[in-house]
Amino acid sequence: MTHCSGCIVRNKNCAFIKRDCKKIGKQFRFCFECADMPCSNLERIDKRYRERYGMSMVENLKALKEKGMEEFLRVQREKYRCPECGDVVSVHDGKCYACGYVKRE
C-alpha cells in the first residue's frame, strides 16, 4: 500500500491534528472520513498554511478523498519536485532534504 511520504509517517497519524482531536487515529486515519470536516481545529491550521505556505490542507484532503492516495501523491510529487534530484522539496522551507537544494522565489 502506498503511504504518505510527507508529514504522515507510515502507520502514524497526522501530527498537526491529533493533539487536539479525539477521533483521528482511533475512529479513522484521515480528516475527510469525519462528518465534522472541516472542524475549527482543521480550519485554523488550513488558514495558517494557506497564508504561509500557499497550500490548503482542506483542499488536499478533498483531493485525496476524490482521487485516492496514488493519484494524489502523483500530483503532489510533481508539484513539489526538486529540480536537482527529483525528490521533493519541503512545503515549509523549500528545501530538498535529499540533496540540499533550496528553492528561491
Ligand SMILES: [Zn+2]
Ligand atoms: Zn533534491
